[in-house]
Amino acid sequence: MKPLNVAVIGFGVMGKHHANVYAAIPSTRLVAVVDPDQARRTEAKALHAVATYPDLATLLLHQHPEAASLAAPTSLHYPLAEQLLEAGIHVMVEKPVTPEVAQAEHLTKLSRRYGLVLQVGHITRFYRAVQLLSARVNSPYLIEARRLTPNARIKDAGVILDLMIHDIDIVLGLVDSGIREVSVAGHVLNGSPFEDVAAAQIVFSNGCIARFLASRVAPDAERSLVVAEREQTFRLDFSKDPYAEVSIYRPLPDDSGGTHVQVEQVVVHEDNPLRQELEHFLARIRQSAPPIGTLEDDLRSLRLATRLTRQLHEGEPKLLALR
Ligand SMILES: NC(=O)c1ccc[n+]([C@@H]2O[C@H](COP(=O)([O-])OP(=O)(O)OC[C@H]3O[C@@H](n4cnc5c(N)ncnc54)[C@H](O)[C@@H]3O)[C@@H](O)[C@H]2O)c1
Incomplete structure (x- = not known):
């Protein structure tokens, strides 16, 4: 070749x-x-x-x-x-x-x-832990995504477009429903025009609630995702790169007529997601692979991220500039 x-x-x-x-x-x-x-x-x-x-x-x-x-x-x-x-x-x-x-x-x-x-x-599409979620989640009613870092390096975009967009992309891949309500608040902490902390809540038309927290002024790094559905709850911890820990909690009936929670723990070894992403790009150029995530999916994530950003910055005094 x-x-x-x-x-x-x-x-x-x-x-x-x-x-x-x-x-x-x-x-x-x-x-x-x-x-x-x-x-x-x-x-x-x-x-x-x-x-x-x-x-x-x-x-x-x-x-x-x-x-x-x-x-x-x-x-x-x-x-x-x-x-x-x-x-x-x-x-x-x-x-x-x-x-x-x-x-x-x-x-x-x-x-x-x-x-x-x-x-x-959208590199998270190439994380095996995210692929596991996509394969096993059916109908979530609550999702909570936290993406925190002490690294405020990016100066030309706010934390919603910079970091939260990763979780927005994952969540929109899991919830098959339109959006009913959006609320967002945040802080500007570094004197730039862009937010450094943002907290958002999306309520989907099917009732699912997704809550997002993103910060680039956190004392420590944290990347986690909780996805709850009626039969099971998934908890992902991405912070132990190149491993992701996935815990799956399932309530089961016990012998005394009550319930107990069964916990399944899976350690997923991520196989260089950037290489997977770039190899996929090359395969698409050679026309040997359909897209993992289409341009429509990209636009959908960007639409929600920019909607949150706009709402945050129009929504003074919800956006607090702390000096
Ligand atoms: N997928 C991810 O997880 C991920 C992680 C970090 C950053 N990013 C994205 O990657 C992009 C770059 O981020 P970064 O962290 O590498 O930033 P960076 O500041 O480390 O690097 C940007 C580089 O671009 C160069 N540059 C500036 N103007 C240019 C021009 N006109 N032509 C060519 N190069 C130019 C700069 O000199 C610098 O070397 C951003 O869009 C960011 O959102 C993605």
């Missing part, structure tokens, strides 16, 4: 991971890295012996990769993804695809018009 030429746009924390994965996949050739930061370009050249460029336009003057991972800051996803698609290049763009729904809709149209793969980095 002829190797596929791939570029990485943005060689920061995520871009470095993407480049490492491509460099390790025999059927791809990492041919270029773009980053305006000279130190990052020097590092990319040293690590991968690859051509580097300060901007995408210069890359496109010299090379035409077949595919690119876009891991620049979120606020730049739209113009860069548009440039890549207009140049006929398949795009794997980190989440959130864009800050605005209209921008994501435009990129979706472009990818369809040109017959190109546009895949959004």
Whole structure:
């Protein structure tokens, strides 16, 4: 099989991971890295012996990769993804695809018009623990998702678009129903225009309640998900990367006419979800795999995340700026 030429746009924390994965996949050739930061370009050249460029336009003057991972800051996803698609290049763009729904809709149209793969980095779809949930959850009535980190590195998006969107994407994959009510509150703590803490509640038309808490100013990292349905409750702890612990609680009748709770514990070893995600992107380019999560699914998650963000920022004084 002829190797596929791939570029990485943005060689920061995520871009470095993407480049490492491509460099390790025999059927791809990492041919270029773009980053305006000279130190990052020097590092990319040293690590991968690859051509580097300060901007995408210069890359496109010299090379035409077949595919690119876009891991620049979120606020730049739209113009860069548009440039890549207009140049006929398949795009794997980190989440959130864009800050605005209209921008994501435009990129979706472009990818369809040109017959190109546009895949959004909803990496949790490639977590085995999430796949286990999708396979075993039927009709949840309550979901609680907590995603907390002490890391406030991302400065151009709020915590809803940055972190909560992962859980929004998981929950919308589990609950097959429209949305009845949305409420949200949050805090700005770092002096930026974007929220650092957000708490949201979604009530679905079928009655299921989903509660989300996301923070990037927490003292410690925490990533957990509780999904309750009538017959069983799942508790996932993602914080022990590369393992996820899944506990399943089932109330069962006991001999004395009461109930006891049976607990099943499963330790899931995650097999490099980023590699799974990028291999899926490559398989889709080679037309050997249907999408795991469609662009409609991506848009649905972005619509809810931007709705929450808008509601939070319009809803003063619910959004508190603490100094
Ligand atoms: N899927 C996940 O779990 C996950 C995790 C972290 C970040 N992300 C996403 O990845 C993206 C990047 O985040 P990060 O944490 O790597 O940020 P980062 O700040 O570490 O890296 C961004 C890089 O992009 C470069 N850059 C800036 N302007 C550019 C341009 N015009 N062209 C090319 N490169 C440019 C910067 O110099 C920097 O090296 C964000 O959209 C973020 O939401 C996803």
